[in-house]
Amino acid sequence: MDIRHPDPGTIHAYVEGQLPFAEQQSMAAHLESCTRCVAAVAEARGFIAAASRIVGALDDVPAGVAPAREPGRATPGRRAWRVSRVTAAAAALLLVAGVSSLMIRAGDEEPGRSASPERPSMVAEELVHQPARSAADAAPARTAATTVAEAGTAAPEVRRERRAEAASPPEGIRFQAAAPPPAVAPPPAAPPPAAQPASPPHAGTAVADLSVAGRAGGEVAARTRSTAQPTAAPASALSLRSAERVPLRIMRYDAGNGVVVELREYVAALRDAAPRAAPAAPVVATEQALANQYRWTDPAGTRVYVLSGPFPIAELEELARRLAELPVVR
């Protein structure tokens, strides 16, 4: 090393603490008396920081960017990547749960299984519900209590094409389940939502590790929500007095302490219609009085997901992200 004026590479190495100890020392000594190199160090720090920021800006990009067949929609920047991560993951998660092949043991160190032992275990119960209405072209769900969820931070819609549609590998969960959910008899519907954390996994349920940081908003009263929502039957075939959207599927996750978060999947509106702009949007008659909602659309634009629970929106979003990070199961 030229002790008088080290080259920029050496300066970089010094700034990043990567020089051998002796060189580090002599550089430090040199800097005590060389303003030129002090300036070079400052410049190097600037480049390091700027480059780091620029690289970080890449993470705003959603998955499945290439090859795209249609331009993405403009959505709020920062959240988008997180949303996009969740979309496919949620779709896939539900798909896999339906296939009843998802067995992620919580907390165990079984070899060959991927799990997150640091996270408290959660039990998911899947209720497979066949849409009773013409869900295919109705608008996605809206609830009466969506105000918080829609306060800017929730669910920017992410629309993008994917190479493989239904079977696109989602983040964190790998499987090639292109098959639709099998005709598995759904587990008994609507168990008490303040659920049994210890119920052992069995076919048709998924045990997933999620960390909710224990901030259960506490008292979520047992929400007895029935999935089948019979609407007032039309008086005659000629007049439909009300319409109700029901979810395609509901997943419930026990977040511990009797707190439940719920993930609902709805069939979305027509592909290129903004989910909120549906004509004559039906109202979903579910109440989430104590819960917030985080909503997103899957990349193909065919599904809308609503994750609700007694957590701040930001935590719901984080939960949704963690749902996507369930380790790989084949």
Add this chain to the structure above:
Amino acid sequence: MRDVERLFRTHRDALVRYLTRRLGDRDWAEELAQETFLRALRHGDVTNEKAWLFTVATNLARDAVRQQVRRRRHLQLLSDEARAAERVAPVPDIERSEDAAAARRALDALEERDRLALLLREEGLNYEDIAAALGLSVGSIGTTLFRARKRLVAGYEAMTREKTGGHQAS
């Protein structure tokens, strides 16, 4: 390797992030990350697991990119400094923000070696591990990073200047 499960928990996110930044495609990145861990399963123990993982991931990415470049050459957007063999075609302007688009282009404009060194450094690998992953000498990493960063910053600023029609003060 022993306890790949732990490796998975510890390093998967970083691997996917690294590969996503390199490839600009998260799905692709996840596939390659998968493959990396599968190889770890089949491989014997190593002393420096993180470095090993990133080395394997880097090689997989390089191979995958070359393969794809060959297939998509006719679609590739050419730029002034086309280094066809080692660059992924710039993705269409899907990015959510102009910042991300500019960052993407600026990063793609780097030489492959510089780009990889920078991305590996961003994942916290030390110079020694970067050198091992890229097959370079440790002594050259500082220079490589300096060049990569300087060019990235310059390229990024040029992109953002362009986007604003040159009205931005430089």
